[in-house]
Amino acid sequence: MIERLTGVAVAAFGAALFFLITPMATETVGYGWLRPNTVPNVMAVIMMLAGVILALTAPQDQFIDFPKMARAAGFLLVIVAGLWAMVQWRYHFVAPGLALVLMLLVGERRWHWLLIGALVLPFSISFLIEYVLSRPLI
Amino acid sequence: MVDFSVILAGFADAFTPINLMFVVFGVMLGQFVGAMPGIGPVMAMAIAIPFTFVIDPLPAIAFLVGINKGGLVGGAVPAILINTPGTPDAAATAMDGHPLAQQGKPEKATKMALYSSVTGDTFSDIVLVTISAPLALVALKMGPVEILALMVFAFSVIAGLVGKSISKGIIAAALGMLAATVGLDPEHATPRYYFGYFELFDGLPLAAVAIGMLAVAEILRRLASSKKGFSAAIAQQKDMMPEDRRVSFAEYWACRFTMVRGAFIGTILGALPGVGSTAAAFMSYAATKKSSKDPESFGKGNLQGIAAAESANSAVMGANLIPLLTLGIPGSVGAALIISAFVIHGIQPGPLLFEEQGRLVYGLFGAMIMANFANLFVGQLGLRLWSFVIRAPESVIFSTAILLCIAGVYLATGGLFGVIIMLMAAALGYVMTSFGFSPVIFIIAFFLGGRFEIALSQSLVLLDGNVLALINYPIALALFAIALITMVWMIWADRQKEL
Amino acid sequence: MKKIIALACAAMLGMAAPALAEDWAPSGPIELQIGFGAGGETDTLGRVIAATMEEQTGWNVVPQNKPGGGGIAMFTGLLNAKNDGSVIAMGVSMPVLINLTLRGDQLPFDLDSFDYLGTVTRAQLALIAKSDAPFDDMAGLIEYSKEQGGVPVAFDAKPQELMLMALNEQTGAGFKLVSTKSSAEMVQFVLGGQVVASFNAGTHIQYLEKGDVKMLASANADRHAYAEDVPTLQEQGYDLYTDPYFYFAAPGGMSDEAKSALAAALDNAIGSEKVQDLVKNVMQNSVNNLGPDGTEKMMKDGLNSVGDLFN
Numbered sequence: 001m002i003e004r005l006t007g008v009a010v011a012a013f014g015a016a017l018f019f020l021i022t023p024m025a026t027e028t029v030g031y032g033w034l035r036p037n038t039v040p041n042v043m044a045v046i047m048m049l050a051g052v053i054l055a056l057t058a059p060q061d062q063f064i065d066f067p068k069m070a071r072a073a074g075f076l077l078v079i080v081a082g083l084w085a086m087v088q089w090r091y092h093f094v095a096p097g098l099a100l101v102l103m104l105l106v107g108e109r110r111w112h113w114l115l116i117g118a119l120v121l122p123f124s125i126s127f128l129i130e131y132v133l134s135r136p137l138i
Numbered sequence: 139m140v141d142f143s144v145i146l147a148g149f150a151d152a153f154t155p156i157n158l159m160f161v162v163f164g165v166m167l168g169q170f171v172g173a174m175p176g177i178g179p180v181m182a183m184a185i186a187i188p189f190t191f192v193i194d195p196l197p198a199i200a201f202l203v204g205i206n207k208g209g210l211v212g213g214a215v216p217a218i219l220i221n222t223p224g225t226p227d228a229a230a231t232a233m234d235g236h237p238l239a240q241q242g243k244p245e246k247a248t249k250m251a252l253y254s255s256v257t258g259d260t261f262s263d264i265v266l267v268t269i270s271a272p273l274a275l276v277a278l279k280m281g282p283v284e285i286l287a288l289m290v291f292a293f294s295v296i297a298g299l300v301g302k303s304i305s306k307g308i309i310a311a312a313l314g315m316l317a318a319t320v321g322l323d324p325e326h327a328t329p330r331y332y333f334g335y336f337e338l339f340d341g342l343p344l345a346a347v348a349i350g351m352l353a354v355a356e357i358l359r360r361l362a363s364s365k366k367g368f369s370a371a372i373a374q375q376k377d378m379m380p381e382d383r384r385v386s387f388a389e390y391w392a393c394r395f396t397m398v399r400g401a402f403i404g405t406i407l408g409a410l411p412g413v414g415s416t417a418a419a420f421m422s423y424a425a426t427k428k429s430s431k432d433p434e435s436f437g438k439g440n441l442q443g444i445a446a447a448e449s450a451n452s453a454v455m456g457a458n459l460i461p462l463l464t465l466g467i468p469g470s471v472g473a474a475l476i477i478s479a480f481v482i483h484g485i486q487p488g489p490l491l492f493e494e495q496g497r498l499v500y501g502l503f504g505a506m507i508m509a510n511f512a513n514l515f516v517g518q519l520g521l522r523l524w525s526f527v528i529r530a531p532e533s534v535i536f537s538t539a540i541l542l543c544i545a546g547v548y549l550a551t552g553g554l555f556g557v558i559i560m561l562m563a564a565a566l567g568y569v570m571t572s573f574g575f576s577p578v579i580f581i582i583a584f585f586l587g588g589r590f591e592i593a594l595s596q597s598l599v600l601l602d603g604n605v606l607a608l609i610n611y612p613i614a615l616a617l618f619a620i621a622l623i624t625m626v627w628m629i630w631a632d633r634q635k636e637l
Numbered sequence: 638m639k640k641i642i643a644l645a646c647a648a649m650l651g652m653a654a655p656a657l658a659e660d661w662a663p664s665g666p667i668e669l670q671i672g673f674g675a676g677g678e679t680d681t682l683g684r685v686i687a688a689t690m691e692e693q694t695g696w697n698v699v700p701q702n703k704p705g706g707g708g709i710a711m712f713t714g715l716l717n718a719k720n721d722g723s724v725i726a727m728g729v730s731m732p733v734l735i736n737l738t739l740r741g742d743q744l745p746f747d748l749d750s751f752d753y754l755g756t757v758t759r760a761q762l763a764l765i766a767k768s769d770a771p772f773d774d775m776a777g778l779i780e781y782s783k784e785q786g787g788v789p790v791a792f793d794a795k796p797q798e799l800m801l802m803a804l805n806e807q808t809g810a811g812f813k814l815v816s817t818k819s820s821a822e823m824v825q826f827v828l829g830g831q832v833v834a835s836f837n838a839g840t841h842i843q844y845l846e847k848g849d850v851k852m853l854a855s856a857n858a859d860r861h862a863y864a865e866d867v868p869t870l871q872e873q874g875y876d877l878y879t880d881p882y883f884y885f886a887a888p889g890g891m892s893d894e895a896k897s898a899l900a901a902a903l904d905n906a907i908g909s910e911k912v913q914d915l916v917k918n919v920m921q922n923s924v925n926n927l928g929p930d931g932t933e934k935m936m937k938d939g940l941n942s943v944g945d946l947f948n
Contacts, residue, residue: 021331034598047309051309054303065572103534106533336713465821600831
């Protein structure tokens with residue numbers, strides 16, 4: 001079932017691309033062989049066709065580990081939050097915190113590894129980049 | 139042709155202790171920085187360039203060559219050990235390298251990568267030193283129509299890697315090609331899909347998408363599946379057999395045809411500007427898998443797979459210098475960075491380079507040969523260090539890897555925008571994998587898509603949109619025919635297998 | 638080794654030397670944004686100028702690549718940067734002017750959004766063909782193209798494309814326009830015979846010396862120093878030219894002290910031997926700093942002449 005739905009979703013995306021997104025997000029040009037929308041439209045048609053084929057044939061169903069995907073999404077959210085914090089308070093202050101949160105979330109409790117992962121390594125990275133190489137970080 | 143005495147003088151210039159020192163230092167730096175997930179060899183060179191301002195031209199270039207070559211070896215390390223390749227060609231290495239590492243043989247996998255990388259590299263260096271001039275003349279004849287045909291041929295070979303579901307492979311490729319169309323279109327320079335973000339005028343940043351899809355997505359997967367984060371990233375048995383920690387000569391020798399084929403593919407594609415190591419690594423890998431008696435063993439830790447990918451992508455780098463030194467055309471970002479080092483020292487690469495700076499060019503060749511040996515020796519020690527490092531728990535490895543990816547992409551793309559693209563690519567990569575679409579196919583299409591569209595646009599103009607005019611392009615016709623035969627043969631071979 | 642140590646010492650001495658007696662000094666590091674990616678000629682120029690400024694003034698000048706749309710992304714970001722002299726930007730005039738002309742309504746800035754500090758040099762644009770081509774100037778190329786029913790000509794930027802289209806319209810030459818990504822690619826196509834002629838911004842000069850290619854015209858407002866005998870397009874009777882400058886700007890509304898101190902520091906760096914050599918090596922050209930007012934005038938005049946090209 002998931003396989004068929006995936007096919008439908010891909011075909012729908014291809015159609016949306018062809019009829020809505022591409023006309024809106026490309027400019028029309030009156031000359032030349034390869035227009036700005038030629039390749040995108042070909043790709044949209046390919047996706048529509050392949051999506052329909054996938055929906056119709058679907059030889060074997062794909063197993064999807066949704067709980068794991070939710071956990072991964074959670075970790076991505078933590079990283080996004082970390083990035084947001086870096087923009088507010090600089091990389092070298094936030095990086096240790098982000099590393100600490102990630103390590104705690106995966107269950108690390110041994111203090112010496114926490115020390116290495118959340119203090120020594122992040123500080124080494126920002127020290128190397130910002131002071132040794134004098135490249136500004138976030 | 140260059141005088142023999144000039145060649146000797148050039149090599150004599152190269153083989154001095156001070157140059158050797160710079161080469162070895164460069165190789166060490168390259169192997170180390172290249173092995174950082176999310177940073178990689180190109181970044182290592184970009185960082186090092188300012189330091190070469192104050193030294194003489196030859197040591198400066200020797201240093202950069204060292205970094206470049208060391209970075210090639212280093213780049214394979216995170217791909218093999220923790221499955222976080224930073225570039226598409228390292229993704230080809232990871233296909234068999236990582237499974238082998240997971241079987242508890244990380245040192246064997248990285249050593250095979252080292253040996254085949256140095257082999258491919260040496261092969262293309264020999265080609266560069268001996269026949270770069272005639273090869274450059276051949277490359278000149280490869281115009282847009284021929285490049286287009288060559289890319290179609292490359293696609294037809296790589297298509298063999300598509301996997302079980304052909305329609306899913308095609309969808310992944312179409313998405314990748316679509317992602318490549320973001321930015322100014324090649325013919326009219328009108329912006330596409332930029333949604334108000336002017337950064338997208340130059341297209342999606344390659345490094346951000348590759349690192350996001352390949353490395354960050356894998357890190358997310360590992361974080362999400364780690365029940366208890368204190369297991370080591372790679373489990374190594376204590377009482378390991380010595381033969382599981384090294385590559386025997388018999389094992390190396392068994393890969394000789396694979397490596398020669400990889401080096402050959404890499405050298406040819408490297409000599410043509412713009413096609414690059416992605417196509418080479420995957421073509422070599424696909425060809426090796428297809429011609430193997432036991433294709434089922436690929437993707438499960440076959441040494442041949444590592445040898446195929448690494449020999450090809452390393453050969454590309456040496457061969458990239460062919461158009462650079464003879465025509466002044468950089469074939470890759472790494473080569474472009476070497477150009478800027480030349481230019482800063484007042485040397486303009488181009489047709490007069492061999493005549494005016496012959497001694498320096500042969501000095502560069504000498505440095506390249508030294509760098510290959512240095513790679514071998516530094517690698518022996520360095521790889522041991524890495525297989526020690528990954529005994530650290532996953533929690534430490536992956537949280538640090540995330541910090542490195544953020545910092546690396548921030549530096550490589552010049553800002554926050556690239557980091558955001560990287561995280562979006564990671565989400566897409568994760569979802570694609572979960573639903574059975576190959577992110578690697580996406581990335582190949584994405585990396586080659588831009589070049590493909592340019593070649594297509596140029597070809598259509600040259601042919602006046604008339605397919606029959608192809609008659610005037612015999613090389614292109616031959617390549618199209620070979621591509622067709624390859625596709626038919628592969629479909630036929632698959633049928634045979636099913637019966 | 639001795640030479641290296643000596644150079645390193647010289648560099649350190651340079652940094653330690655007292656800054657020029659100015660009323661103004663930056664409060665921290667100066668970020669020098671470069672509107673292109675690492676490795677190109679703009680990037681190389683920007684980095685060397687940053688290093689030279691740092692040496693001469695003792696300020697901490699940090700080059701940063703801000704690629705995207707030929708500088709559009711960088712200038713968009715510059716709108717939100719502090720105008721206390723801590724951020725300056727290096728771009729190329731043409732892409733900015735073209736985008737302001739074509740899609741100015743979509744851009745968040747116009748020419749008045751920034752303060753202008755100076756120029757480094759002008760890019761020299763030539764039209765070239767293979768040396769054994771059966772013509773020597775533009776009239777010959779156009780005639781040849783008509784005979785052949787239209788020949789392919791390569792370009793790598795919008796103004797060049799517009800000039801070719803204007804030539805097609807004015808003369809009926811029937812050029813087939815081949816879009817490429819760089820001067821190097823265009824030289825390759827000329828030498829490989831894939832195109833009959835092309836524009837070029839410097840890569841061609843060595844080939845010219847070697848005798849592999851010939852130059853048909855200068856596409857700038859005046860002739861090139863390395864080929865004084867080749868007339869411009871205008872001199873050949875086609876009223877077309879383009880003058881792309883490498884220039885420096887900063888967020889608008891800077892204090893006068895900061896602006897003049899930065900402009901002076903840039904002028905010193907651009908006038909230094911190192912930068913002069915680089916410009917000579919990379920572009921076969923000499924440095925040409927128009928100064929703050931001259932740069933602003935150049936941009937405003939440029940916007941008008943680009944507007945003319947499109948009409």
